[in-house]
Amino acid sequence: MTIVEEHRTEIRVQDTVYRIEVAAREGSGAAGEDRWVTVTVGGAGPQEEPVAEGRIDIDAEAVPALATVLSDTLMAFAGRSNGRNGRRRSADRPAHQGSPWSDELDAELESRWLAGESVEEIARRFERTPGGIRARLPRVGCDPERRGAYLPIPPSQREVVKELG
Numbered sequence: 001m002t003i004v005e006e007h008r009t010e011i012r013v014q015d016t017v018y019r020i021e022v023a024a025r026e027g028s029g030a031a032g033e034d035r036w037v038t039v040t041v042g043g044a045g046p047q048e049e050p051v052a053e054g055r056i057d058i059d060a061e062a063v064p065a066l067a068t069v070l071s072d073t074l075m076a077f078a079g080r081s082n083g084r085n086g087r088r089r090s091a092d093r094p095a096h097q098g099s100p101w102s103d104e105l106d107a108e109l110e111s112r113w114l115a116g117e118s119v120e121e122i123a124r125r126f127e128r129t130p131g132g133i134r135a136r137l138p139r140v141g142c143d144p145e146r147r148g149a150y151l152p153i154p155p156s157q158r159e160v161v162k163e164l165g
Helices: 060-077 103-114 119-126 130-140
Strands: 002-013 016-026 035-044 050-059
Touching: 035 060, 050 060, 103 119, 103 130, 119 130
Parallel strands: none
Antiparallel strands: 002 016, 016 035, 035 050
16 A cells, blocks of 8 residues: 555644654555554643544545544533534533624613613623623624713714804
8 A cells, every 4th residue: 555645733732742653545446445544642641641542444435424423422421512513612601602793782882882881791791701792892883982871973973063154
């Protein structure tokens, strides 16, 4: 068999070093046939004790499916869901973080801000992060730096009063 492509990665996570080597090789079949990928994994802790070791040989056509299955399975085993979009999310994040805003929610946000509620109080009420509330306030015309206040009208949008002479 002939190696046609090879990648090596070394990653340090705290005191542990992980090494991953991936080699694509062609077998003895006709050109382009019988192509395999070998993945070799190793890891050593702070005292050089092994924490990961293994090798898997995969038919090249099965790599995409197996990569997804392995990723999802390992994330589930570690107590985290990969969620298919690859993003890791904290289990204790606010329920509506990242959710779209409706006109009704915008109106309530504006009303609560003008009534003098704090960013933290509003964030708890809407089940969003304080940063998300601060970012949304200007979109409803409120000044995130001055509780209970609207943003000033920018000079470019103020009416120009010309004196007639």
